[in-house]
Amino acid sequence: MWATAVGVARVRALETERENALFHDPLARAFAAAGGLWPTTPPPPGDDDEAARRRRLAVAFSIVIRTRFLDDLLQQASAAGVRQVVLLGAGMDSRAFRMDWPEGTRLFEVDTAAPLDFKASVLRQERAVARCERIPVAVDLREDWPGALAAAGHDAAAPTVWIAEGLLIYLPEDAVEVLLARIGARSAPGSRMGLTLGSRGVIERFGADAVPGSAASLWVSEMPDDPVGWLAGHGWQAESHTLRERAAAYGRPMRTPPRREERPGGLISAVRR
Template sequence: MTEQGQGQGRVRPSGVWATAVGVARVRALETERADPLFRDPLARAFAAAGGLWPSSPPPPEGDEAARRRRAGVALSIVIRTKFLDDLLRQAAASGIRQAVLLGAGMDSRAFRMNWPDGTRLFEVDTAPPLDFKDSVLRQERAVPRCRRIPVTADLREDWPAALAAAGHDAAEPTVWIAEGLLIYLPQDAVEVLLARIGAQSAPGSRMGLTLASRGVIERFATDAAPGSAASLWVSEMPDDPVDWLAGHGWDAQAHTLRERAAAYGRPLSTSPGHEEGPGSLIAAVRR
């Protein structure tokens, strides 16, 4: 699934995880704003190493709908990043000192956020994105602000064993983040993932999820180019995500992207194609 970057000895992004580089580009653009909702100093380096800086492939000429969809997705990435940043800060303030990023991709929260002493942040992903990421981190001489622990594991396999071997303590509360992940997993795999998270979560653990609606799946995935990340979107959010998570042992709050965007001073466009934000944001606490 991967190729070596010519002359650089790096893994070239491919497959689903290549979208992590696109997310990094969005975060880099947000960082350059005069009024950013967050700053991610490493995002530009990830995007450049993946060939998406300073530009990315444009939509087909004249495809205004595609341009609007791309802008909507970019804004949703900015909003969800801010939402999950806040969730992590709240978890840390509550005393939680373990964080797990599932499908971590190019996430740089270990480096860009301030963490209490003793915090351990586990980044779970497969080898290609972690290797790519580490090559950029070495180049940038990046220094984490907590104990960063990469965990090489496939989320379709026995990742809890790999996480435990890396030092995660299931008896202590954990904050879990699954950002832009569930949409790529079939529903049965999502259920298994939630069950496994629950089994590793002490009471008081927290979780942040991003979910997508049926309309978003239909709008973005069915019209996407074959082999693109959007064409692989398969899992929509349940009709009642709060009730769904209650069945897994979590007390949850669901927020629409439109609601959070307005709260952050970045309201979503109401132009055609933007009638609904591409998904929901979930904050949950383990009973």
Template sequence: MSTVQPSGVWATAVGVARIRALESARGEAALFRDPLAAAFATAGGLSLSPRTAETPERERSEAEQAAWRRWTGVAFSIVVRTRFLDDLLDAATAAGVRQVVLLGAGMDSRAYRLDWPAKTRLFEVDTAEPLEFKESVLRAERAEPACERITVAVDLRDDWPAALLGAGFDPGAATVWIAEGLLIYLPEEAVAVLLGRVGELSAPGSRMGLTLGGRGVLERFSQDRGTPAAMWVSEMPEDPVGWLAGLGWDAEAFTLRERGAAYGRPFSEPPQRDEGPGGLISAVLRTRDTDARS
């Protein structure tokens, strides 16, 4: 299969697939298994050799060492958030949810690699270019989904709710929504609009899993030009739980360090003084009865 040179924000999804492939290669120590990740990365022209610094640590400048630590942390965050959202989806389906929406799905292969209950429907929402690239890889791999998988080619800046409804989404059914590695690329106003639309489409019993850019992340990565960080535009609010409560969701926030340690994968780098609250969010739609009592 020939390689394709991804561009723009969706190119980052291929980079995420590379990190998932390297994690999957850890064998029994891996926090998850993603058998399709290597195919996505290879088709996007990325090497699957573990990345090493271009120069030995003793020869690196202070700025080079700092950049290396930052991007080591990004790889760690991708691994931990993947496991976190896998667990969230497992919990949602165990609670009876049978409708899943992946917003900005990228190279997500959960439709193929998770153990879905019967009658689960999974919608992948993304623009046409990454979906077409993904389909070409899936065809080459002869991959078969473990649930009903429906792709919805639409830009999240457009009327994606109409496109989702047109693809067969049932607004009367409880849904688990996933926005992984997405919101950091959207301005704050666009994030509010997106989550407002999610709330409008969510039936009682719906759940949501989000990843948010940590406090101070834009400043820490401000010098990383020519990297995905150059496209980051927003970070989490000071009180993400309170923010989501205002949108009708009862949320819990977890830090990457907390979840990494819980998974037996502690992060060795010292915490940033401005890291703030957790950027991994698990939320449940508040019922009308709860609203009435509050």
């Protein structure tokens, strides 16, 4: 599943090359190239028509908007004094290298050994230097990752900003509940959280080929009908944002008209009170 992170890196590399880019990720191209997805990636066999191309572009658009959304959330958390960041399922995330962090920030990248090792090889090749204290934590999220995080130096008594980007859709609903309970247990008051949620309806609408890394078969979780109420039950005061709303705010409005059946927003920001 982690190979999907290379597909996301390719999307971020393409966005970085835009004149009006919503963010700049100088390492994304190196990750995509090392994973064999740069400069181009062939379409799935027998599915290279214009409709398929539009579907892939739509999913890439959603990755761009969610990246900017979570960048903003992290900057707001830093401005509020939060100095611990935990990226769950970090993949090829390069925020430790591309964002400006206040002095004393510690950023934990939690993922399994395979993507972290792949990432480390690219970082060495690029001679990348982190702009904060970056701490990789090699552990499977199905195992005792809170214990591994604590052993790596995470302080549960201090506020943390948690990011789960493109992760929850791949976890069964019971595993999502366990994950949130574990996050809550290590979240001091004032902690922040950024989540991306989704529905299998995206696959049904866009096609499995649109999902980076062809991971559609692993997409098992559904977005709750009431994300704000759901997170309130876990002790978080949350706000739900739609892709369309955020895209318009960033000056990159969606070209397609709203769908009558569009669900609540899948971009979530939350605060621990």
